[in-house]
Amino acid sequence: MKTGVSLVVLTFWLVLANSLKCHKCLNRQGNCSETEVEVCKPGQDSCFFEIKRFTGLNADTAKQGCGRSNYCRHYPGGFRGFLFRRMHCCSTDLCLPVTYHASSEGSKNGVECQSCIGNATECGQNAPSEPCIGTQDTCVQISQRFLPGEGLEPIIKGCGNDSFKDVQVVYQIGNNFAYVDQKVCKGSNCNNRTYSVIPAGDPNGLQCYTCQDTGLGECTRDKLQLLNCTGVMDRCVHVRNQENRSVTIQKGCGTQTMCTAYLEIYHPLIWMDSFAECCKTSFCNRAAGPSAPERLPGMVALALLLARMAWK
DSSP states (O other): OHHHHHHHHHHHHHHHHHSOEEEOEEESSOOOOTTOEEEOOTTOOEEEEEEEEETTSBOOEEEEEEEOHHHHHTOOOEEETTEEEEEEEEOSTTOOSSOOOOOOOSOEEEEEEEOEEEOTTTTSTTOOEEEEETTOOEEEEEEEEOOTTOOOOSEEEEEEOTTOOOEEEEEEETTEEEEEEEEEEOSTTOOOOOOOOOOOOSEEEEEEEEEEOSSSOTTSGGGOEEEEEETTOOEEEEEEESSOTTOEEEEEEEOTHHHHTIIIIIHHHHOOSEEEEEESSTTGGGSSOOOHHHHHHHHHHHHHHHHHHHHO
């Protein structure tokens, strides 16, 4: 019995001694202290260095830790909307797979905001804080719940300019409920709020057609399903392909902001080649398009987006 226990203990220490060690931290600069080290678990054969940026926000995030080389090879890097992601990996103790320098152009303006791109644990009330620069004197916090297959980082925090406003986009496609909740505030580190879960709510009397196109013709007229709208979703939504407007991507229920703030909120996060239309009456999103008053705010959103791009 003692021999068996001794072998187990010996095996444990041999595994521990041979385990990979990696830096572990999350901040803007990408520099871990000497004590921020983790011993990798079985199957974690790489040290990763993940970089995330969001256009228009001073929210650059660098994260280090243990990972799997297979995930690193298949990491979904590049741009998705205004979000840029990249991952580098290496396989020796405390290795650094990339030389990283956080960009910072302009003078500090005296305001500090929590700065983080990640999940609710990483970017909670104790998220890292960074000084704001130039005209970025507004603290921004974006929390989101995506439709299946659209999921990116649920939390984005950082310094922004006055083009960022409080806005909430809520929508439902089929049985899937999603939202984007953007809040802004003035004052250092005021974007340390908790994340309230937005409920779908009770039926409000509006009914809309719903579908999610996957390339199999789910949005043809004979396959449309009916959806009872709930809560604050008081519009029927029709999301179309930007280049070929006869192609439907999604239909369902949503808030008016799904159209009026589409280019400011939803589009920068997803950047599908698409645009959204809204209408007010039941079953109105089966036809070719909404009434003119519902489409005009989209032009305002476009102007705001162009203004923001010009500022950059």
